[in-house]
Amino acid sequence: MDRELAVTVAAFRSVVSTLKRAKTHDLMATVAGMRIDQPEAQVLIHLLDSGDPRRVGAIAQALQVESPHVTRTVAKLERQGLVERVRDPDDGRAWRIGLTGQGGDVAQVCMRVNMELFETAMAGWVPQDRAELTRLLGRLSEDMLGILEARLDAPAGQRP
Amino acid sequence: MDRELAVTVAAFRSVVSTLKRAKTHDLMATVAGMRIDQPEAQVLIHLLDSGDPRRVGAIAQALQVESPHVTRTVAKLERQGLVERVRDPDDGRAWRIGLTGQGGDVAQVCMRVNMELFETAMAGWVPQDRAELTRLLGRLSEDMLGILEARLDAPAGQRP
């Protein structure tokens, strides 16, 4: 058994637990003075860093959730005036979800708060280590998604 | 705004989503031929890599969840014959939860399947990159936990 890998996985499990648990989000939301729940924050952040209005299906895929979940979250954000939806000019079945002015501001705060936890954690790191982590994590997330997509698409019998 | 940090956080968000979503666990469980849900797998893995029987409270703390959650999960595992509990010899209020023989086997499978996703993702990586990721993630998880504990313990007024 690969001990090094086990350590990596354990570290990951720990950070995932930290990010998942309600207290972490509540703490961040309190600090930022927001009343935004986790799925709402995820959508806002995604819209912010994708830059332009996105379709519901695209958001769902990016966040790796099913579309009904996005539908509901977008509806809540819309009621709060944080996003607005317009018919997709190219496809009458679809909508484009975009940030309103206020939504953009809130999204900025969400992202900043989200980053701040990492920023503080890495405060004492040398720049090279930060850069390395960025590079390696980026690659890992890509590789992992690739594998998963491939397996989920494959018929059960073909699965390794 | 620190662009590099934003990329790190985004990559992390992606991996977290991947690991959280039901399909990922289902896929892994199917591959391993197990009928173990996520919280059960987490407890088994924790017991496996801590090596010896653990108290409910200790498991809860390690997994960053509340103890009632662990109580229920342990009860389910006990019914399946995967863990057993004995009174703590030093403290009559407490229990020690340990893996049974069968539980140990299942825990091994859980851990292997868990690692396999990472292993496959990093298959093409040079050894140095793997080692770096291990080192950096280990440090990140420690630093992050430290910050969070400090903040959750602090009275609301003192929070930064």
Added chain:
DNA sequence: TATTGTTATACTCTATAACTATA
């Protein structure tokens, strides 16, 4: 007929509160 999205419903995971028993 296939695809985009919505509505309705149910399930999984986790948290909080109230309680029991030992220290």
Added chain:
DNA sequence: TATAGTTATAGAGTATAACAATA
């Protein structure tokens, strides 16, 4: 009275199934 754990209950987050509308 403080602490370890349990029982009971509630909530957040996500998934599945059935449907509507457009392509």
